[in-house]
Amino acid sequence: MNTMIKDGAFRKSSLSRKPGLHCVEVAHRDDDTIVVRNSKIPGDNKLHFNRREWDAFIRGVKVGEFDI
Numbered sequence: 001m002n003t004m005i006k007d008g009a010f011r012k013s014s015l016s017r018k019p020g021l022h023c024v025e026v027a028h029r030d031d032d033t034i035v036v037r038n039s040k041i042p043g044d045n046k047l048h049f050n051r052r053e054w055d056a057f058i059r060g061v062k063v064g065e066f067d068i
Contacts, residue, residue, distance in 0.1 A: 012039055 010025035023039035034054040036047040
């Protein structure tokens with residue numbers, strides 16, 4: 001499952017396009033690192049994940065592990 005844009009270009013979540021919602025962007029780098037940032041503050045801290053960590057996160061999201 002590769003839904004990232006190649007070579008470090010960030011892609012915004014479709015849910016973040018609605019006014020007032022948090023804006024999350026994700027990029028997939030050539031070294032297979034996944035980078036997540038806040039699109040409202042793109043120069044601020046970013047989260048970096050390796051492929052194994054990212055896949056585990058996505059699995060958790062799909063089963064509701066992080067629902068609040």
